[in-house]
Amino acid sequence: MRKIIALGIMLLFLGMTISSSTGLYLEKQSVKPVSFGNILYVGGNGTGNYSKIQDAINDSENGDTVYVYDDSSPYYENIVVNKSINLIGEHGYTTIIDGHNLSADVKITADWVTISRFTMRNGIKGIYISSNYNTISENTISSNNVVGIYLTGDSNTILSNDIKYNSRYGILLEDSSHNEIMGNTIYSNNGSGLQFYKSNTNNTIISNGIGRNTENGIYLTGDSNIIWGNNINSNSRNGIILEDSSRNNTIIGNHINSNSDGIMLTGDGHNTITDNTIKFNVDDGIFLLSSSNNTITGNNIRYNRDGIYLQHYSNSNTITNNNISRNNMSILLENSNNNTFLKNNFLNNKRHAFFRGCRENTWKQNYWNRPRILPKIIFGRIGIYSLIPWINIDWHPAQELYDI
Numbered sequence: 001m002r003k004i005i006a007l008g009i010m011l012l013f014l015g016m017t018i019s020s021s022t023g024l025y026l027e028k029q030s031v032k033p034v035s036f037g038n039i040l041y042v043g044g045n046g047t048g049n050y051s052k053i054q055d056a057i058n059d060s061e062n063g064d065t066v067y068v069y070d071d072s073s074p075y076y077e078n079i080v081v082n083k084s085i086n087l088i089g090e091h092g093y094t095t096i097i098d099g100h101n102l103s104a105d106v107k108i109t110a111d112w113v114t115i116s117r118f119t120m121r122n123g124i125k126g127i128y129i130s131s132n133y134n135t136i137s138e139n140t141i142s143s144n145n146v147v148g149i150y151l152t153g154d155s156n157t158i159l160s161n162d163i164k165y166n167s168r169y170g171i172l173l174e175d176s177s178h179n180e181i182m183g184n185t186i187y188s189n190n191g192s193g194l195q196f197y198k199s200n201t202n203n204t205i206i207s208n209g210i211g212r213n214t215e216n217g218i219y220l221t222g223d224s225n226i227i228w229g230n231n232i233n234s235n236s237r238n239g240i241i242l243e244d245s246s247r248n249n250t251i252i253g254n255h256i257n258s259n260s261d262g263i264m265l266t267g268d269g270h271n272t273i274t275d276n277t278i279k280f281n282v283d284d285g286i287f288l289l290s291s292s293n294n295t296i297t298g299n300n301i302r303y304n305r306d307g308i309y310l311q312h313y314s315n316s317n318t319i320t321n322n323n324i325s326r327n328n329m330s331i332l333l334e335n336s337n338n339n340t341f342l343k344n345n346f347l348n349n350k351r352h353a354f355f356r357g358c359r360e361n362t363w364k365q366n367y368w369n370r371p372r373i374l375p376k377i378i379f380g381r382i383g384i385y386s387l388i389p390w391i392n393i394d395w396h397p398a399q400e401l402y403d404i
Contacts, residue, residue: 002345003146006245008060008280010299015321016349022184024313027068028269032277034169036059037061037062037063037064037065037085038058038060038064038065038208039064039065039067039209039240040056040060040064040065040066040067041044041056041066041068041069042055042056042065042066042067042068042069042072043068043070043071043072043073043075044069044071044072044244047132048269049069049340050337051072051275052075052077053068053075053077053078053079053087053097054077054079055068056068057079057080057081057082057083057087058086058092058109058299060085061083061085062083062084062085062110063084063085064083064085064086064263065085065086065087065088065305066085066086066087066088066091067088067090068087068088068095068118069090069095070089070090070091070094070095070096070300072350073094073095073096073098073386074096074097074098074388075096075098076098076100077097077098077099077404078099078100078102078103078104078105078107078123078289079097079106079107079112080107080109080286081106081107081108081109081115082109082110082114082368082380083110084110084111084112084113084330085110085112085113085114085120085171086113086114086115086116087113087114087115087116088114088115088116088117089116089117089118090117091117091118092116092117092118092138092139092140093119093120093140093202093400094120095117095118095119095334096119096120096271097118097119097120097121097124098121098122098123099121099122099123099124099144100122100217101121101122101123101145103124103125104123104124104125104126104127104128104130104150105120105121105122105123105125105126105127105141105144106118106126106127107127107128107130107368108121108127108128108130108131108134109130109131110131111131111132111133111134112132112133112134112298113131113133113134113135114134114135114136114137114139115127115134115136115137115139116135116136116137116138116139116177117138117139117240118139118140119139119140119141119142120139120140120141120142121141121142121143121144121146122142122143122144123142123145124139124144124145124146125145125147125148125150126142126144126147126148126149126163126166126351127139127141127148127149127150128150128152129149129150129152129155129157130152130153131155132153132154132155132157133152133154133156133157134155134156134157134158134187135157135158135260136149136157136158136159136160136161137158137159137160137161137319137342138160139161139162140161140162140163140164141161141162141163141164141166142162142164142165142166143165143166144166144167145166145167145168146155146166146167146168146169147166147169147170147171147172148161148164148166148169148170148171148189149161149163149170149171149172149173149345149389150169150171150172150174151171151172151173151176151179152173152174152175152176153174153175153176154175154176154177154178154262155173155176155177155178155179155187156178156179157173157176157179157180158179158182159179159180159182159341160182160184161184161185162181162184162185162186163184163185163187163189163193164185164186164187164189165185165188165189166189166190166239166383167189167190167191167233167342168189168190168191168360168382169189169191169192169193169194169197170184170187170189170192170193170195170210170213171184171186171193172196173192173195173196173197173200173201173203174197174198174200174257175198175200176197176203177200177201177202177222178201178202178203179203179204179281179391180203180204180206181194181205181206181208181277182203182204182205182206182207182208183202183206183207183208183367184209184210184211185208185209186206186208186209186211186213187209187211187212187213188212188213189212189213189214190214191213191214191215192213192215192216192217192219193210193211193213193216193217193218193235193251194208194210194217194218194219194220195216195219196217196218196219196220196222197221198221198223198376199221200220200221200222200223200225201222201223201224201225202225203222203225203226203370204225204226204228205225205226205227205228205230206226206228206229206230207228207229207230208230208231209230209231209233210230210231210232210233210235211231211232211233211234211235211339212233212234213235213236214235214236214240214400215235215236216237216239216240216241216338217230217232217233217235217238217239217256217259218230218232218239218240218241218242219238219241219243220240220241220243220246220249221242221243221244221245221246222246222249223246223247223249224247224249224252225246225249226249226250226252227240227249227250227251227252227254228251228252228253228254229252229253229254230254230255231254231255231257232254232255232256232257232259233255233256233257233258233259233325234257234258234259235259235260236258236259236260237259237260237261238260238261238262238263238264238316238369239254239257239259239261239262239263239278239281240254240256240263240264241261241263241264241265241266242263242264242265242266242267242271242291243267243268244267244268245268245357246265246267246271247268247269247270247271248270248271249265249271250271250272250274251271251272251273251276251305252272252274252275253274253275253276254276254277255276255277256276256277256278256279256281257277257280257281258280258281258282259281259282260281260282260283261281261283261284261285261287261302262276262278262279262281262285262286262287262301262317263276263278263283263285263286263287264284264286264288264289265286265287265288265289265291265294266285266288266289266290266291266356267290267291268291268298269291269292269293269294269317270293270294270295271294271295272294272295272297273294273295273296273297274295274296274297274298274299275297275298275299276299276300277299277300278299278300278301278302278304279300279301279302279304280303280304280324281304281305282305283304283305283306284302284304284305284307284308284309284310285299285301285306285307285324285327286299286301286307286308287306287308287309287311288308288309288310288314288315288317288336289311289312289314290312290314291314292313292314292315292316292317293315293316293317294316294317294318295307295318296317296319296320297320297321297322298321298322298404299319299322300322300323300325300404301323301324301325301327301330302323302324302325302326302327303323303326303327304327304328305327305328305329306327306328306329306330306331306332307324307327307329307330307331307349308324308330308331308332309329309332309334310324310331310332310333310334310336310339310394311334311335312334312335312336313335313336314336314339315336315338315339316338316339317335317336317340318339318340318341318342319339319340319341319342319344320329320340320341320343320344321342321343321344321402321404322341322344322345322347322404323344324344324345324346324347324349324372325345325346325347325348326347326348326349327349327350328349328350328351329350329351329353329354330346330349330351330352330353331346331350331352331353332353332354332355333353333354333355333356333358333380334356334357334358334359334384335356335357335358335359335384335394336358337359337360337361338360338361338362339361339362340361340362340364341353341361341362341363341364341366341394341401342362342364342365342366343364343365343366343367343398344366344367344402345366345367345401345402345404346366346367346368346369347369347401348369348371352368352369352378353378354378354379354380355378355380355381355390355392356380356381356383356384357381357382357384357386358380359382359390359392361392363376363378363393363394364394364395364396364398365394365397365398366394366397366398366399367398367400367401367402368394368396368398371398371399371400372397372398372399373399375393375394375395375396375397376393376394377391377392377393378391378393378394379391380392382400
């Protein structure tokens, strides 16, 4: 009989939990134990519900869930999450945490925190994270004075949010590694949409929409990061910039349109740019400044001022199997040597290639707008400021357009 009673109680609690989540149980609940921890409710009309989010967090334990109803929204609080809990809002747009221009809306100092379905606004920072293994998703983070989300330290965090209208940065990482920045919409920030500061390694930036920021879409410093499958459009400066000695990064499968420069690389190099569509950028599709030993392959680069521009000792780069079409200039080289241009399609550019102050670049088997039997001569000048002409030669131009 005791087993039957116990089973009945368990089924009763399960039924109440399911009814609450489906909206069939009308009263918004207070604390209820579940198998993975307690649920503490904020707002609503349940008996024992908290009126402040911070009070519920203070009374929670690791593994608990703090569920926040939107009835009492906005919550004018600066919240500190110092326990491994789930902080969940009822509705993403109407469950509002307002930092009233003081500290961060939410500061996370504990590991293994999940925060979802809030609007966070009017803080110095929207979310400040100085811990590890967190998941921040389905939030709208706007109108903060400095940054939407700020990660510092070795984080291993997953970010997927709507981040807009922050005064300086959408997302800022400082010395932070092994994060997934995935599926965010980052736009209309008064600086860079995604800014990396100091050394950041092994981050994955995937399937984000990043646009209309007043500086760069992505400003990255660090090694071995992957920028994959993003739409990066209409930023006032660069779509993507890899700064200083950023090495071994991969930029793959992105659509980079209507920025000033599409991709800019400076510093040491050894990066890979592959399978991107780069078009309608005001200046250069890809701009290398003192950046060497990079590989640029399989990209579609069109309708830019310059398709690819190598400047100031950007040496020993490999540019291969790209479609470079309908640019004012497909390739421009200045003071950059030992670069290899292999099996590219040059199509309908106003001028296919020109160089100044560099003599030792290699051109092999490129398709120059039409089949060519004779070698293709690339004209240039012997010095940056000299009018003395010089030539490079593609000795064996391709007879057929490459399938890229």
